[in-house]
Amino acid sequence: MTNKVQVVVIxxxxxxxGILRDLALRGIDSLLVEQNDLATGTSGRFHGLLHxxxxxxxxxxxxxxxxxxxxxILKEIAPDCIEDTGGMFIATKNDDLSYVNQWLExxxxxxxxxxxxxxxxxxxxxxxxxxxIVKAYYVPDAAVDGFTLAxxxxxxxxxxxxxxxxxxxxxxxxxxxxxVRGVYLQNKRTGKEELVxxxxxxxxxxxxxxxxxxxxxxxxxxxxxxxxxxIFNHRITNRVLNHxxxxxxxxxxxxxxSVTVFGTTSRLTSSPxxxxxxxxxxxxxxxxxxxxxPDLKEMRLIRAFAGVRPIYQPEGGEVGREATRDFTLIDHxxxxxxxxxxxxxxxxxxxxxxxxxxxxxxxxxxxxxxxPCITHLEKIYAPVPRNxxxxxxxxxxxxxxxxxxxxxxxxxxxQFSLSDVRRLTRLGMGPCQxxxxxxxxxxxxxxxxxxxxxxxxxxxxxxxxERWKGSKAVLWGQQAQEAQLTRGIYLGLLNLERLDSDRHDx
Amino acid sequence: MMYDVVVIGAxxxxxxxxxxASESGKKVIVVAQGMGNLYSAxxxxxxxxxxxxxxxxxxxxxxKALEQLIVEKTxxxxxxxxxxxxxxxxxxxxxxxxxxxxxxxxSLETNLLMPTAVGALVPTTLYPQSAxxxxxxxxxxxxxxxxxxxxxxxxxxxxNLERQLGRKIRSVWVDLGLNVxxxxxxxxxxxxxxxxxxxxxxxxxLKEADVQNKLVLIPAVLGVNRWQEVISEIEEKLQxxxxxxxxxxxxxxxxxxxxSFKLYLKKKGVxxxxxxxxxxxxxxxxxxxxxxxxxxxxVKKIKGYNYCLATGGILGEGLKVLPDEIKExxxxxxxxxxxxxxxxxxxxxxxxxxxxxxxxxxxxxxPVNPQTQAVILTNVFVAGATLASxxxxxxxxxxxxxxxxxxxxxxxxxxxGFSDE
Numbered sequence: 001m002t003n004k005v006q007v008v009v010i011x012x013x014x015x016x017x018g019i020l021r022d023l024a025l026r027g028i029d030s031l032l033v034e035q036n037d038l039a040t041g042t043s044g045r046f047h048g049l050l051h052x053x054x055x056x057x058x059x060x061x062x063x064x065x066x067x068x069x070x071x072x073i074l075k076e077i078a079p080d081c082i083e084d085t086g087g088m089f090i091a092t093k094n095d096d097l098s099y100v101n102q103w104l105e106x107x108x109x110x111x112x113x114x115x116x117x118x119x120x121x122x123x124x125x126x127x128x129x130x131x132x133i134v135k136a137y138y139v140p141d142a143a144v145d146g147f148t149l150a151x152x153x154x155x156x157x158x159x160x161x162x163x164x165x166x167x168x169x170x171x172x173x174x175x176x177x178x179x180v181r182g183v184y185l186q187n188k189r190t191g192k193e194e195l196v197x198x199x200x201x202x203x204x205x206x207x208x209x210x211x212x213x214x215x216x217x218x219x220x221x222x223x224x225x226x227x228x229x230x231i232f233n234h235r236i237t238n239r240v241l242n243h244x245x246x247x248x249x250x251x252x253x254x255x256x257x258s259v260t261v262f263g264t265t266s267r268l269t270s271s272p273x274x275x276x277x278x279x280x281x282x283x284x285x286x287x288x289x290x291x292x293x294p295d296l297k298e299m300r301l302i303r304a305f306a307g308v309r310p311i312y313q314p315e316g317g318e319v320g321r322e323a324t325r326d327f328t329l330i331d332h333x334x335x336x337x338x339x340x341x342x343x344x345x346x347x348x349x350x351x352x353x354x355x356x357x358x359x360x361x362x363x364x365x366x367x368x369x370x371x372p373c374i375t376h377l378e379k380i381y382a383p384v385p386r387n388x389x390x391x392x393x394x395x396x397x398x399x400x401x402x403x404x405x406x407x408x409x410x411x412x413x414x415q416f417s418l419s420d421v422r423r424l425t426r427l428g429m430g431p432c433q434x435x436x437x438x439x440x441x442x443x444x445x446x447x448x449x450x451x452x453x454x455x456x457x458x459x460x461x462x463x464x465x466e467r468w469k470g471s472k473a474v475l476w477g478q479q480a481q482e483a484q485l486t487r488g489i490y491l492g493l494l495n496l497e498r499l500d501s502d503r504h505d506x
Numbered sequence: 507m508m509y510d511v512v513v514i515g516a517x518x519x520x521x522x523x524x525x526x527a528s529e530s531g532k533k534v535i536v537v538a539q540g541m542g543n544l545y546s547a548x549x550x551x552x553x554x555x556x557x558x559x560x561x562x563x564x565x566x567x568x569x570k571a572l573e574q575l576i577v578e579k580t581x582x583x584x585x586x587x588x589x590x591x592x593x594x595x596x597x598x599x600x601x602x603x604x605x606x607x608x609x610x611x612x613s614l615e616t617n618l619l620m621p622t623a624v625g626a627l628v629p630t631t632l633y634p635q636s637a638x639x640x641x642x643x644x645x646x647x648x649x650x651x652x653x654x655x656x657x658x659x660x661x662x663x664x665x666n667l668e669r670q671l672g673r674k675i676r677s678v679w680v681d682l683g684l685n686v687x688x689x690x691x692x693x694x695x696x697x698x699x700x701x702x703x704x705x706x707x708x709x710x711x712l713k714e715a716d717v718q719n720k721l722v723l724i725p726a727v728l729g730v731n732r733w734q735e736v737i738s739e740i741e742e743k744l745q746x747x748x749x750x751x752x753x754x755x756x757x758x759x760x761x762x763x764x765x766s767f768k769l770y771l772k773k774k775g776v777x778x779x780x781x782x783x784x785x786x787x788x789x790x791x792x793x794x795x796x797x798x799x800x801x802x803x804x805v806k807k808i809k810g811y812n813y814c815l816a817t818g819g820i821l822g823e824g825l826k827v828l829p830d831e832i833k834e835x836x837x838x839x840x841x842x843x844x845x846x847x848x849x850x851x852x853x854x855x856x857x858x859x860x861x862x863x864x865x866x867x868x869x870x871x872x873p874v875n876p877q878t879q880a881v882i883l884t885n886v887f888v889a890g891a892t893l894a895s896x897x898x899x900x901x902x903x904x905x906x907x908x909x910x911x912x913x914x915x916x917x918x919x920x921x922x923g924f925s926d927e
Contacts, residue, residue, distance in 0.1 A: 283829055391689075392686065392687050439657070440656055442659075442662070443659025444659065446665070447661045453668075453669065456662055457624075457666070465851070465853070468852035469852075472850075475848060477828070480827035481823065483860070484819070484820045484861070487861070487899045488898075488899055488904070489546075489754055490853075491853070492548075492898060492899040493547070493622060493623075493628075494622045494624045494626060494628075498564075498626050498627075499624065500669065
């Protein structure tokens with residue numbers, strides 16, 4: 001393998017993988033490095049809403065315009081990653097109706113189609129909603145799977161010759177005469193370090209972008225902003241549900257596969273790694289969400305998690321939800337004279353492709369390459385397609401995952417965890433949260449991949465632990481019962497904890 | 507009509523209480539909202555597999571470990587029941603199991619190590635006679651998987667067993683060629699294997715796998731009702747020994763015990779109303795006078811002199827976990843709950859605070875106030891997973907506590923006449 005590329009992209013979220021694909025499609029030799037698996041940062045820890053832009057029309061028209069343009073493009077090029085559920089905004093009798101008019105004006109200006117629907121008609125289609133609706137509108141929101149999106153970007157980039165190293169951390173930069181010459185990398189699994197030479201670095205580290213820039217002596221002011229989300233065991237609504245009011249906590253519901261993601265909150269936090277949701281935060285969210293879905297507190301929660309928004313804060317700018325969701329491209333040479341490094345900060349998943357285009361336009365220009373961006377013209381595909389299975393072939397019945405999908409998910413991986421597999425296949429993401437399919441997947445991989453039994457035991461234990469951690473903040477009602485069933489199976493029935501297994505990951 | 511004993515719950519604890527009460531000739535009724543936890547349990551009676559639970563070594567003599575536990579953990583259900591009562595419950599269960607045509611065996615002095623579906627060994631105290639096979643000292647072992655079943659992976663179980671037993675263990679897949687167009691669970695497959703032609707196909711495939719004189723470990727799918735016949739036929743025709751491994755729910759072994767036990771109790775005159783939760787209780791002067799269910803939109807009153815509460819804890823919905831509290835669902839009894847948070851480590855061998863929560867009782871298994879120890883209801887006796895102060899999953903004591911506490915609750919309820927402690 002080569003140890004010199006033209007561009008190193010740091011960060012395997014939607015933005016980083018989008019940049020890698022854009023570079024590759026312009027024929028630029030590139031490598032992406034990600035400290036964990038793809039989409040394990042904010043791109044995998046959000047509500048999974050492909051914005052129509054309607055949420056931003058009143059306060060941030062420019063963002064709204066970008067959203068609707070990208071929404072249309074992504075629905076066209078990434079159908080494997082998007083479920084085009086449509087969306088709705090509803091205002092209840094407790095909401096300020098003067099906001100509705102401002103919102104309608106904003107949608108019109110931004111070019112977002114809205115269609116008014118009567119409360120009566122909407123309740124027929126979406127019976128979980130509150131009967132207190134006074135105004136309701138359809139918008140072109142959709143559900144997007146951040147894991148599949150990042151993987152599909154990488155698949156497209158790989159085909160065009162780009163490379164990716166996951167579970168690889170940037171530990172330093174090789175700088176010469178105030179210019180970036182290379183990146184020092186460490187493989188987190190083996191501990192091995194290497195230097196990869198390059199002409200340019202694009203820092204797409206999201207919430208971690210500040211930490212990465214600091215390794216090159218650069219200062220980026222990112223205010224990490226934590227958002228808590230919960231998952232229900234069924235689809236509460238068929239469309240994305242938004243509260244028609246100024247953006248606040250607990251006003252977005254997004255149906256995904258067999259479940260619903262609901263969120264979110266907005267709290268400044270000290271660390272981009274702060275991704276734990278607490279019971280108190282979950283209860284606050286539920287109280288808020290009950291205004292839109294009255295039976296919410298009776299519904300079964302299966303998981304809670306948090307993501308950290310990478311909000312870029314130029315000197316004296318706003319923080320939290322007041323801050324712009326626009327993105328910024330920072331050319332470090334303009335501030336400190338450091339050549340060969342740009343950072344892409346802020347923004348949101350819906351506009352990842354546009355962010356990538358702007359960043360690559362600049363870097364390509366600096367490299368003297370004048371090929372235009374074509375990422376909006378070619379489709380991207382999920383590496384593990386979901387179609388074509390016959391009944392009788394499913395290992396995970398909640399999310400319809402087959403043995404063939406398990407094979408495809410690890411095709412080129414020497415080492416993997418069931419979490420890596422889950423992100424590509426949705427294994428264990430459904431209502432049973434892996435209680436049944438985790439055992440099956442470990443047994444299946446043990447044989448099909450010829451794993452040593454201690455490695456198979458580790459796959460199994462790690463995934464059960466991971467699912468447990470995510471459910472801890474919501475362990476009441478049926479989910480507490482389900483947790484006892486899971487303990488009954490893995491501890492009581494199988495006595496799994498007494499088996500030797502390979503060491504847990506650090 | 508007045509019952510002597512009303513048992514609430516239809517799991518092993520409830521059945522065991524009904525058994526004890528009916529043995530003394532009392533009029534007994536079992537009311538339950540569901541089929542009971544046995545349907546997802548292994549069908550083995552695990553009694554005390556690890557003590558202390560953090561010990562890496564399994565308990566080999568549970569009677570001896572029990573004596574230590576009774577001294578050290580005075581709140582544990584076993585300490586409340588007492589060793590003598592535990593022995594009595596074992597003897598009664600073994601006797602009843604013979605009469606019900608599903609003979610169990612084993613003793614409080616020995617744990618047998620039973621293989622699990624991942625190939626771990628779990629200490630087990632009572633087990634069906636047909637399962638009295640020792641994997642640790644057996645000659646040659648073959649682990650058999652059935653292609654149609656997604657819940658068992660023979661090579662995986664075999665390699666784990668191999669590491670623990672220190673010798674080579676062969677594994678093999680057999681394909682029954684059932685083209686059913688859907689995933690089969692253990693229960694589906696067990697029903698299918700009762701058909702003579704499918705059973706013969708299995709025998710033929712096992713013969714090809716060369717199992718003569720060997721111990722065959724196979725998932726517990728060898729018939730729902732006629733399993734003893736299926737096992738004997740395989741053992742005789744192929745000159746081998748067969749040991750079934752309990753599978754993930756639906757557990758056929760748990761189902762067999764639940765069905766046989768229920769049928770047996772019915773023959774002894776125990777009445778059953780299953781499918782309806784208790785919707786109200788009438789209590790005066792620290793006594794329960796009546797419980798009611800709503801069946802087909804009509805209220806049905808059930809009056810008894812004494813009551814056994816065997817509602818299966820959180821899993822059986824006898825306890826409901828709310829964000830800030832845990833509620834006992836029938837009598838709204840106070841719950842003994844630790845203030846500790848859930849532990850991060852799912853596999854932590856100290857157990858989870860969630861499992862330790864439950865109803866606190868005195869030595870008569872009467873519910874008491876966790877602070878004052880005062881008896882709350884004098885004619886109610888609590889059994890099984892609704893009891894506080896133990897974690898069945900790390901101890902491997904779920905069915906043992908259910909059996910022994912249910913039996914004692916049934917004996918005391920039959921005796922009656924309690925005014926106070």
